[in-house]
Amino acid sequence: MTTPPPAQIGMRLDEVDTPALIVELDAFEDNLRRMAKELEGTGVRLRPHAKTHKCPVIALQQMALGAVGVCCQKVGEAEAMVYGGVSDVLVTNQIVGAGKLRRLAALARRARIGVCVDDAGNLDDVAAAAEEAGVVLDLYVEIEVGMGRCGVSPDQAAVALAKRAASKPHLRFMGLLAYQGAAQHLRSPEERAAAIAFAASRAGEAKALIEDAGVKCPIVTGAGTGTYRNETASRVYNEIEPGSYIFMDADYARNRGAGNSTFDDFRHALFILATVMSRPKPEIAVVDAGLKALSVDSGMPGIEGVEAEYLGASDEHGKLHLAASARALKLGAKLKLIPGHCDPTVNLYDWYVGVRAGRVEAIWPIAARGAIT
Amino acid sequence: MTTPPPAQIGMRLDEVDTPALIVELDAFEDNLRRMAKELEGTGVRLRPHAKTHKCPVIALQQMALGAVGVCCQKVGEAEAMVYGGVSDVLVTNQIVGAGKLRRLAALARRARIGVCVDDAGNLDDVAAAAEEAGVVLDLYVEIEVGMGRCGVSPDQAAVALAKRAASKPHLRFMGLLAYQGAAQHLRSPEERAAAIAFAASRAGEAKALIEDAGVKCPIVTGAGTGTYRNETASRVYNEIEPGSYIFMDADYARNRGAGNSTFDDFRHALFILATVMSRPKPEIAVVDAGLKALSVDSGMPGIEGVEAEYLGASDEHGKLHLAASARALKLGAKLKLIPGHCDPTVNLYDWYVGVRAGRVEAIWPIAARGAIT
Numbered sequence: 001m002t003t004p005p006p007a008q009i010g011m012r013l014d015e016v017d018t019p020a021l022i023v024e025l026d027a028f029e030d031n032l033r034r035m036a037k038e039l040e041g042t043g044v045r046l047r048p049h050a051k052t053h054k055c056p057v058i059a060l061q062q063m064a065l066g067a068v069g070v071c072c073q074k075v076g077e078a079e080a081m082v083y084g085g086v087s088d089v090l091v092t093n094q095i096v097g098a099g100k101l102r103r104l105a106a107l108a109r110r111a112r113i114g115v116c117v118d119d120a121g122n123l124d125d126v127a128a129a130a131e132e133a134g135v136v137l138d139l140y141v142e143i144e145v146g147m148g149r150c151g152v153s154p155d156q157a158a159v160a161l162a163k164r165a166a167s168k169p170h171l172r173f174m175g176l177l178a179y180q181g182a183a184q185h186l187r188s189p190e191e192r193a194a195a196i197a198f199a200a201s202r203a204g205e206a207k208a209l210i211e212d213a214g215v216k217c218p219i220v221t222g223a224g225t226g227t228y229r230n231e232t233a234s235r236v237y238n239e240i241e242p243g244s245y246i247f248m249d250a251d252y253a254r255n256r257g258a259g260n261s262t263f264d265d266f267r268h269a270l271f272i273l274a275t276v277m278s279r280p281k282p283e284i285a286v287v288d289a290g291l292k293a294l295s296v297d298s299g300m301p302g303i304e305g306v307e308a309e310y311l312g313a314s315d316e317h318g319k320l321h322l323a324a325s326a327r328a329l330k331l332g333a334k335l336k337l338i339p340g341h342c343d344p345t346v347n348l349y350d351w352y353v354g355v356r357a358g359r360v361e362a363i364w365p366i367a368a369r370g371a372i373t
Numbered sequence: 374m375t376t377p378p379p380a381q382i383g384m385r386l387d388e389v390d391t392p393a394l395i396v397e398l399d400a401f402e403d404n405l406r407r408m409a410k411e412l413e414g415t416g417v418r419l420r421p422h423a424k425t426h427k428c429p430v431i432a433l434q435q436m437a438l439g440a441v442g443v444c445c446q447k448v449g450e451a452e453a454m455v456y457g458g459v460s461d462v463l464v465t466n467q468i469v470g471a472g473k474l475r476r477l478a479a480l481a482r483r484a485r486i487g488v489c490v491d492d493a494g495n496l497d498d499v500a501a502a503a504e505e506a507g508v509v510l511d512l513y514v515e516i517e518v519g520m521g522r523c524g525v526s527p528d529q530a531a532v533a534l535a536k537r538a539a540s541k542p543h544l545r546f547m548g549l550l551a552y553q554g555a556a557q558h559l560r561s562p563e564e565r566a567a568a569i570a571f572a573a574s575r576a577g578e579a580k581a582l583i584e585d586a587g588v589k590c591p592i593v594t595g596a597g598t599g600t601y602r603n604e605t606a607s608r609v610y611n612e613i614e615p616g617s618y619i620f621m622d623a624d625y626a627r628n629r630g631a632g633n634s635t636f637d638d639f640r641h642a643l644f645i646l647a648t649v650m651s652r653p654k655p656e657i658a659v660v661d662a663g664l665k666a667l668s669v670d671s672g673m674p675g676i677e678g679v680e681a682e683y684l685g686a687s688d689e690h691g692k693l694h695l696a697a698s699a700r701a702l703k704l705g706a707k708l709k710l711i712p713g714h715c716d717p718t719v720n721l722y723d724w725y726v727g728v729r730a731g732r733v734e735a736i737w738p739i740a741a742r743g744a745i746t
């Protein structure tokens with residue numbers, strides 16, 4: 001159920017109710033500009049992943065700086081984007097089931113909509129839904145390039161799906177999704193470069209096979225915040241799909257200083273504002289943000305500006321160990337936590353509280369919060 | 374943002390959109406009755422924890438079977454309960470901050486409201502909020518009994534807070550919260566029994582000290598699904614607060630057969646209905662329920678009725694390894710997953726889909742979904 005916003009425009013940050021999801025607007029806007037600038041002149045398109053932010057207000061800011069559109073993972077996310085004014089959405093995922101495909105096709109009356117397939121029967125279902133709705137859907141074939149999740153082999157299996165797509169009047173075959181998700185969180189730049197070199201070579205081979213079969217394959221899309229520079233430099237990918245760069249979570253930040261400036265160039269822009277609700281010992285503070293306020297699947301959150309460690313989360317509590325310098329921390333004090341993993345953390349909230357210079361400047365609805373169907 | 378329900382009354386289970394949060398009503402009602410029956414004649418009150426279900430429709434069913442009221446962890450949850458018709462709510466947590474205390478006190482105009490403290494300054498703030506609202510709040514002192522989270526020592530520190538509470542005209546000192554959360558998930562019944570024996574002895578000592586100081590201490594409350602039989606038998610606790618027993622998650626189920634019938638007596642009643650969205654290999658299926666559809670903090674979900682293992686979750690995908698017997702599983706098939714941890718999983722959904730004999734019978738709003746302030 002939609003919760004009331006925890007803040008009002010003009011409030012000081014320390015007046016915001018907690019837990020709250022804070023966007024530091026200066027850092028956030030810096031991150032948007034950095035990515036746009038980095039792609040200038042490369043010929044590689046930016047299609048940021050909206051599964052990170054779930055917010056059309058943010059999607060439109062990304063597009064104003066040159067993004068061609070956004071990616072989504074779910075039809076519900078695509079609905080939130082299109083109804084929020086986004087004109088071009090690629091669902092980088094398989095959509096299975098007649099009801100979902102009917103919803104997807106309906107969106108193509110209002111925006112350019114793409115979807116991925118890795119199965120001939122599903123491709124036929126997508127085509128039938130498009131035909132029934134009287135629309136044309138962009139169709140991408142997902143190929144498996146090392147992640148071991150979805151996707152067909154980048155060989156004749158991909159060619160067969162591309163030819164099948166090209167034969168359907170209500171589908172527009174656009175190319176390949178070649179996402180190497182497992183590479184995003186590898187710790188060393190050498191490992192990431194090797195994984196993406198492999199993915200790019202598989203994608204390049206598949207594209208060549210498809211074009212040899214007489215089907216145009218204009219786009220190879222993929223990449224995330226952890227590796228997008230590798231894909232951008234690959235000469236195979238011509239579209240990238242990073243999501244987390246806008247916020248930079250604690251897990252990505254652990255790669256900083258590891259010989260790859262990707263992670264140094266983006267600033268932490270997303271925080272959980274939390275209140276100290278118990279001070280049972282001089283070295284222990286308990287905050288009001290636990291598993292229902294932040295996701296711990298990629299590790300515990302960091303803590304901004306205070307020498308302390310977030311030891312563990314229970315459902316509604318976070319237990320902090322305070323270094324000597326932090327032991328004056330009082331009951332009621334507010335702390336900024338840096339989420340370990342931004343995407344599932346954002347999905348717990350209905351509102352971003354946008355803050356600049358310590359004042360609330362914006363309250364943006366997270367329109368696709370909970371949009372998992 | 375509130376999402377549309379994934380089902381309609383009367384649908385067959387296999388027509389429900391996915392991912393969806395399913396309550397098997399026969400199992401759920403069995404669980405409610407079992408707990409009620411078990412407490413008959415013990416003199417121990419049941420105050421189930423609503424942080425598990427976040428749904429006043431469920432709370433009222435628990436009260437109809439004898440529960441005295443419910444527990445909550447957050448003011449927002451208490452609001453959802455009171456506005457949903459629940460007449461007695463104990464917030465088993467510290468509430469810090471003037472805005473939150475004002476909201477809490479306002480609820481006491483419509484229901485009996487209790488709250489916990491572990492700090493004298495916070496106790497004064499609670500009393501001031503009650504006075505300002507012209508209400509009386511039930512006040513419990515949280516004592517530390519082995520979990521190492523919040524709570525004061527069960528000694529003169531607890532006595533001092535009890536006396537302070539007793540001196541405030543707008544507070545009604547009710548007793549002690551002595552919750553041993555760490556004991557809930559201990560694997561052996563001997564470990565759980567030892568942890569609760571320790572907690573009960575500390576709580577009993579604190580109660581005696583408080584009563585020796587001339588302050589009545591009518592209630593000692595605590596316990597969860599993992600240990601409630603120990604507290605019930607302790608002769609110290611006279612109220613228990615289990616939450617998960619209504620649903621029985623995969624983590625609690627791992628204790629089955631370990632010499633303690635607690636976990637055998639409750640049935641799995643909560644499931645995530647998921648769709649197979651990719652079949653990349655004979656032994657691998659990918660479902661549409663990942664980190665945004667279920668919480669993995671206490672391990673991966675189980676799978677009902679299919680020989681398969683949920684290997685890992687990414688944000689929107691779950692990867693399953695299929696045993697030989699399961700390899701006929703088709704794209705589009707629907708599976709029932711058993712959440713590893715019910716509380717944070719429920720918090721991802723807006724609706725329960727209540728199912729009996731394969732048909733949708735009820736769709737209940739999860740009114741306190743996202744109510745973290």
